[in-house]
Amino acid sequence: MQGLLAHQQCSDCPIRHRAVCARCETDELAQMEQIKYYRSYQAGQTIIWSGDRMEFVGSVVTGIATLAQTMEDGRRQMVGLLLPSDFVGRPGRDTAAFDVTATTDVMMCCFRKKPFEAMMAATPHIAQRLLEMTLDELDAAREWMLLLGRKTAREKIASLIAIIARREAALQVRRAKGMLTVDLPLTREEMADYLGLTLETVSRQISALKKDGVIIVEGNRHVSIPDLDRLLEEAGDDNDGGMLV
């Protein structure tokens, strides 16, 4: 798989139309192709340490990574979930502000920072797309601030499941009227780190939502949603906003 991807043409890339290169013309893409390289990480591996010098920036091609911050005493807060097409790194800054960790096996499309910055200066399409993506992330981060600051544990869990479900619903061609179904890409502890809770509270609230029939849980990771509106109500979202990074 990785061997195949490593020689893949950008034109065949699964994230071609969503990543930072989405707006590039054929010739621009050819230039990108020159400076890119693939790199893969195993589940659990740290991709970037906070404070490290960043030699590269890049896009998540496959897999899921997390962006997190840790205090000296070990308290930990996830501040972003990186899905395929999401951008990692920050042009114009040379030390990383957050830890980036692979949650599943991850394949990244990387660019050494300097050449990328040079290309960005020369290619408005890249800067434009990156601006668009960054604005989306900022909106998502602000939605998340409401969750962290004001929602109850139950609402937080419902929100997380709703966000993941919404994303799945957008991707998977609507499976003929079947109940909406998601696989949680995170352990209880990772959910806790994301939601500003403890893993025990996460577990308890999932059990409570299950008992109340809001969700149906099979195994640890598989969740079905009989009534999405009910779930959204539990999440405390009136509006239909609230997409994830």
Add this chain to the structure above:
Amino acid sequence: MQGLLAHQQCSDCPIRHRAVCARCETDELAQMEQIKYYRSYQAGQTIIWSGDRMEFVGSVVTGIATLAQTMEDGRRQMVGLLLPSDFVGRPGRDTAAFDVTATTDVMMCCFRKKPFEAMMAATPHIAQRLLEMTLDELDAAREWMLLLGRKTAREKIASLIAIIARREAALQVRRAKGMLTVDLPLTREEMADYLGLTLETVSRQISALKKDGVIIVEGNRHVSIPDLDRLLEEAGDDNDGGMLV
């Protein structure tokens, strides 16, 4: 004041070198000048309602505004503090995602959205600067997520004061060895909305920090900091990061 500003040249503008126009050349600035207009708001006035159609984008020239989100039942979370030079609005989207409210009297330098978007497409300097500003805001938002998700009430208050103090320290030419001094630009309730607390808890923790000698409070708004390192320690920030929007 407003009358004067309304006829001011961009070249004399107090935020000329920090706002979205910072990178513009003289000729580009002249173009911006053509499409800009000033608008002022009184303290307490809402500048933009969440969900409203946005007809304009712009920069805060003077004063302080807040970016906030409200749930149906009234729970409220501030998601940004807008200071002079900060940008309001989102090119490429036409309804506002958050409420923008003037905390003090505010003067905005506005651009109708369409002409601004057109200029942005034609002027890479604007998009570049906006990208830089947006990336900074995203970092600040993520710092804030750690605060909301993981810090104690005392740490939250210390963090807020530290952030405001840091900003003051950057602006005010270091007043000859005098103790660092800040005026809180927010009411207790606004602080609570920013920190994900209640106003009672804010009041209690300020009293506690005062009693412990971490801060010296005169009146309701005026705070002196005898020992910044001590305050930063209370804030739980090991690193020196954590700037505000």
Add this chain to the structure above:
DNA sequence: AAGTCTCTTTGACGCAGATCAAGTGGAAAC
């Protein structure tokens, strides 16, 4: 088949911060 490991669930208890309520102090209005 037993042992180990990791992830998860569940219970018992305590505390930080919310809620409810009363009171203080300064500034503007009359």
Add this chain to the structure above:
DNA sequence: GTTTCCACTTGATCTGCGTCAAAGAGACTT
């Protein structure tokens, strides 16, 4: 000078979630 108002403080009580502890449930090893 009194009244009203508003932001703020402080106290009493309640509760949601954290903490500590134990045990269940798969998956992999030997």
